[in-house]
Amino acid sequence: MNAVLDPIAALGRAVLGLVRQSGALAMFALEGLSHLVRPPFYWRIFLSTLIETGFFSLPVVALTALFSGAVIALQSYVGFGQYHVQSAIAGIVVLAVTRELGPVLAGLMVAGRVGAAMSAQIGTMRVTDQIDALTTLSTNPMKYLVTPRLLAGTIALPCLVIVADVLGVLGGFTVSVAKLGFSPSTYITATLDSLKTMDVVVGLVKAAAFGFLIALLGCYHGYNSRGGAEGVGSATTAAVVGASILLLLFDYLLTDLFFSQ
Secondary structure, eight states, rough: OHHHHHHHHHHHHHHHHHHHHHHHHHHHHHHHHHGGGOOOOOHHHHHHHHHHHHHIIIIHHHHHHHHHHHHHHHHHHHHHHHHGGGGGGHHHHHHIIIIHHHHHHHHHHHIIIIHHHHHHHHHHHHHHTTTHHHHHTTOOOOIIIIIHHHHHHHHHHHHHHHHHHHHHHHHHHHOOOOOOOOOOHHHHHHHHHHHHHHHHHHHHHHHHHHHHHHHHHHHHHTTHHHHHHHHHHHHHHHHHHHHHHHHHHHHHHHHHHHHHH
């Protein structure tokens, strides 16, 4: 009997743990957002996080987008060559970059870079009792540490995705013209004909959601870290892995919401 009940009990504990963790994360997010409408707002933390998330993440996001666009053009040329529809490459590149690759790749790069940094910074403050010291100084830790970072992440990632969209299309254009023999004017015309405002807007909506999730997971795991340096390391890992999984999950949900009809 135990051989049958033990796996069921383990599954039940896992489900309850997931529900408990999801509820705690949701309450953490609501508390962080509630401080947006209650002064004071710590602009210095917000601006420094905005620069750290946006400006200093620009090189890795730009290179990722540029080479991704180039690879899409190359792979599309090989695949479409079997059906003699190479003229569709420009449309495929702009569609893939604006709808999916721009937001998703930028989000994953920022999750690995900024999400980990947020979790490590706040986690270090937790295990060294600096967060308790903020409370002693009559400073709300959520308002000071979490709220500015949530807003900065939500704003910074769409700005990065705009750059990623442009560079991704540029990468496809460069490879198509320099290597595959396309006419520059024809490629640009096909790109503009395929570019739709809705695709760009949905990509930016995804980016805002991804930026919020990355900041949320980084702050949450750092804020709740325990156990010294080992706990900070575990929180950092959990922040990056959790943000990446939620990013892909919400990418599917938002894609289904906007493009399922």
